[in-house]
Amino acid sequence: MVGSAFAEAGADLELVGIHKRFPGFTAIEDLDLRIPAGSFFALLGPSGCGKTTTLRLVAGLEQPTSGRILIGGKDVTDVKSFKRPVNTVFQSYALFPHMSVLENVAFGLRRRGISDPVGKAHEALQLVELDHLAARRPQQLSGGQQQRVALARAVVNRPALLLLDEPLGALDLKLRRQMQLELKSIQDDVGLTFLHVTHDQEEAMTMADTVAVMNKGAIEQMGAPEELYELPRTAFVANFLGQSNLFTGPVISSKGESMVVDISGVKIEVPKDRSQRHNGEVTIGVRPEKLSVHSEAPAKAAGVNVLGPGRVTDVSFSGVSTQYLVAVPGLGPITVFSQNMVFGPIANLGAEVWVSWTVDHGFGLADDPGDAPRFASDTNTATIATQTRNELLAEIGEG
């Protein structure tokens, strides 16, 4: 499988009907996935959704219970990990502590008997701008530098497929942004296929060509980042990728290109081609930044949905935008992100406001409203704090 030559280009990865069961739970349930050669693919999902298991299956560190794995059209399901044309940037980096940075990078080249391993390792270190630290031990480097060494150690082998297991998780925000850009430019340079696993939706959206959102061992939705964001198919995607205001009600009539949904007595229009269901009880949604806040009832206009009057229950200023929480009687609280076009907030706490959005911005979900999880709006600061803490706890638990 592994020749002594570098891969000419990235290879396709295909997962066919993958199941993975561990004693006591099922990590992956019937997963089918095709990643075209040369693309930057992100698997996005919360902790425990099966994304890391998927990566380990591709690397050959775990065996699937059933299903096939194909790399570049060849079935590698039964090929041992050290014979697969795949390299991984591990979440923990896993740099060998008993070797210098240079020897770490040259390790894979030496194992494959590639000529001039030291020269090629130096080149890879130059790519990540760490050649001057080649003689150091990994533990003498900072977290960001170790991460770049781990990247060099994987990229130097020119694998057909590069796997990234939340490699940026341990970095601080600024370094993470910088590394995201570097990773992206390395991918452009070397043209490898990247499979990136992350729970950071922003990271997935800025870096990947295609994002697959995973939940409970299955892919909920897959597509280009803009597509996923603008047109989520399920409540899980709508809330995992950014925030959404979701409403549930029956479809009462059809009006040209749109359908009309009765939300607690208010008629809301949603474009039919942006909705997965067209009759019965449906869940519809709209992104908070698509909403406008008005201090007076806006004039009725075609193609605009209006909710209100409601009361502002929370205002938080975050620089580029202000976040309002509007309680409309009969509906849950509605989140609005409003760009700071004037100085300071345009509505104060307790003010009476109306909320409007263009019909084209609405979307309808595929979930059955009966069993779809009702998401409590997670926009007041206390819930955000709890959520962040839970995420952190989950992360710590995972590590």
Add this chain to the structure above:
Amino acid sequence: MAFAAFGSGGPGAAVDQAPRRRSWVALVLLLPGLAYLALFFLTPFVSLILTSLQTPVEFGDVGQFQQAFKIENYALVVQQYWPHFLRAFGYALAATFFALVISYPLAYFIGVKARPWPLIQALMLTLVIAPFFISFLLRTLAWKALMSDETPVVQALKALSIIPSDGHLTGTAFSVIFGLTYNFIPFMTLPLYTTLERLDTRYLEAGSDLYAAPATTFWRVTVPLSMPGVVSGTLLTFIPAAGDYINASASFLGSAQTQMVGNVIETNFLGLLDYPAASALSVLLMGIILLLVGLYVKRSGTEDLL
């Protein structure tokens, strides 16, 4: 003195006083240990060196010596007992090697493979130290009985012509090395277990991910990462094995042909009452072990590991 208090160099006037008091406290705390070392190590050691330079009292009884500076004692014992030195280090080296070969897979199994089953780990560790519950002399004697000429094992070996019909197992280099290996295996297994138990298996996955076959990963990753355990295990085995006099003694697994330095030190001290010779042998044994261990530790470069 390298107390942390001196290195801290924190700001403020209180710093002037604090380190001095803390170093005084540290000294008081160290005192029992220092006193112990002075009393039970330094004193006997000085006495040993002095004894090794003594000369017999003229027309005195056997075992009567007076203080002198008879450095020839060392040359005499080397001349007389160099085969015992060679045997001691040869046997100890062989026993260390066999103990390592037997202990490494065992420790690897307990420390790495059995990680998902703590009960099995605990059970196997208990089995490793279980022999300590029975006296070491008794166990060695038991082996003497097991290897004596009448046992079925020896009979079978003779029938198969693996050993000649008039041969023995006891009293040979084989039985001595066997005894040493057997007796010191726990000292090898336990330090190996403690390093392998902490071995991060993610490094092994990384090795496999970087095209290293399992055997290559073992030699390039597992072994170097477990070197601290290998070094302490081999030292804990080699040092006492080189000075051992039980296994090689004729009353146990050895014979006159398998005597090690420990045996001749015993004979000189307790049998011949030649205290200077026994002391010179002890000092030499200690010096050689120290030299070998120093070279070994320097070569294996353990301070580089983590």
